[in-house]
Amino acid sequence: MPRFTLSSLILSLSLAFLPASMAGAQTFEEAAEAYQAGDYTTALAGLREIALGGNADAQLLLGTMLFNGEGVEADYVEGLRWFKSAADAGNPTAAFALASAYRTGAGTARNDAEARRYFERASSGGLVPAKFELANMLAAGQGGSANSERAVELFQEAADAGHPGALYSMGAIYAAGEIKPQDMSRAASYFRKAAEKGQADAAYNLGLMMVEGTGVEKHPAGALEFFQFAAAEGLAEAQTALAFLYANGTGVEKSDEKAATWFNEAALRGDTLAQTRLARMYFLGKGVEKDLMAAYTWLSIARAGGQDDPDLAALLEPEMTPELLAQAEEALKDWEAATRPQ
Numbered sequence: 141m142p143r144f145t146l147s148s149l150i151l152s153l154s155l156a157f158l159p160a161s162m163a164g165a166q167t168f169e170e171a172a173e174a175y176q177a178g179d180y181t182t183a184l185a186g187l188r189e190i191a192l193g194g195n196a197d198a199q200l201l202l203g204t205m206l207f208n209g210e211g212v213e214a215d216y217v218e219g220l221r222w223f224k225s226a227a228d229a230g231n232p233t234a235a236f237a238l239a240s241a242y243r244t245g246a247g248t249a250r251n252d253a254e255a256r257r258y259f260e261r262a263s264s265g266g267l268v269p270a271k272f273e274l275a276n277m278l279a280a281g282q283g284g285s286a287n288s289e290r291a292v293e294l295f296q297e298a299a300d301a302g303h304p305g306a307l308y309s310m311g312a313i314y315a316a317g318e319i320k321p322q323d324m325s326r327a328a329s330y331f332r333k334a335a336e337k338g339q340a341d342a343a344y345n346l347g348l349m350m351v352e353g354t355g356v357e358k359h360p361a362g363a364l365e366f367f368q369f370a371a372a373e374g375l376a377e378a379q380t381a382l383a384f385l386y387a388n389g390t391g392v393e394k395s396d397e398k399a400a401t402w403f404n405e406a407a408l409r410g411d412t413l414a415q416t417r418l419a420r421m422y423f424l425g426k427g428v429e430k431d432l433m434a435a436y437t438w439l440s441i442a443r444a445g446g447q448d449d450p451d452l453a454a455l456l457e458p459e460m461t462p463e464l465l466a467q468a469e470e471a472l473k474d475w476e477a478a479t480r481p482q
């Protein structure tokens with residue numbers, strides 16, 4: 141069972157939302173401080189008694205420790221039971237934790253309807269992350285009927301509070317022009333704000349807009365920084381975009397070697413366009429040593445993913461010997477084995 145990765149967020153929110161009357165209760169305060177310090181034995185001492193007494197914050201912390209197996213053997217059922225007790229007592233952070241468990245199927249059967257119900261509670265309690273998650277579910281019609289108008293309202297509220305994902309979502313909404321009138325300038329503004337907070341998709345989209353001069357002044361050299369950030373975060377589309385900058389010398393000094401490096405990174409992550417471009421580079425020996433077998437292998441992988449390059453195929457296929465084809469077949473088997481869902 142995967143570890144419940146929201147524990148640090150849950151605890152920080154719990155401490156932030158402690159009522160004034162609890163802030164002076166040393167027993168819980170000491171338990172929370174011990175938990176943050178990694179001293180789970182001290183944290184657990186007396187915590188169950190406080191939780192049984194009805195303190196929702198103690199219930200939340202105890203549930204987190206039980207769920208994660210921190211200082212005690214992991215017990216997902218018991219951990220979720222304490223989350224529910226705290227949530228039903230009106231603790232918005234516990235409601236968020238319980239909703240997240242239902243949403244992901246962590247420690248329980250996945251249940252979008254219950255996830256949406258508890259995200260609703262957490263959102264009503266003012267939790268910005270809950271507003272973002274609820275907005276996503278409303279937009280997609282998950283756990284209930286779709287409500288795009290309310291989804292946008294929640295995205296906006298979360299964006300106004302500085303939530304990176306919500307800022308990106310508002311940028312995407314204005315760029316699409318379906319729910320809101322299209323406004324590329326406003327989209328770029330939201331993408332920039334989200335990118336500055338570390339949202340990789342926003343950085344990538346802003347980079348594209350800067351290359352094309354859409355919604356912002358055309359500035360390919362400025363796009364480099366945003367593509368580099370998103371590429372370093374592992375976003376395949378950004379890695380491909382960065383490779384094209386280096387391949388074409390757009391806003392940066394032309395470098396076949398760097399282009400090949402980034403095409404390779406994106407290709408390994410399944411970007412089919414990058415796979416065809418990497419195949420071309422292996423065929424031409426640009427940025428990499430000429431390798432017909434590698435070229436054929438990457439072209440075949442791209443084709444399997446729905447991306448073809450007929451011009452390259454027309455040049456490459458006549459040069460493939462039976463030996464090279466056999467080697468490519470083995471490489472394809474290795475790729476399929478490595479990428480097959482477990």
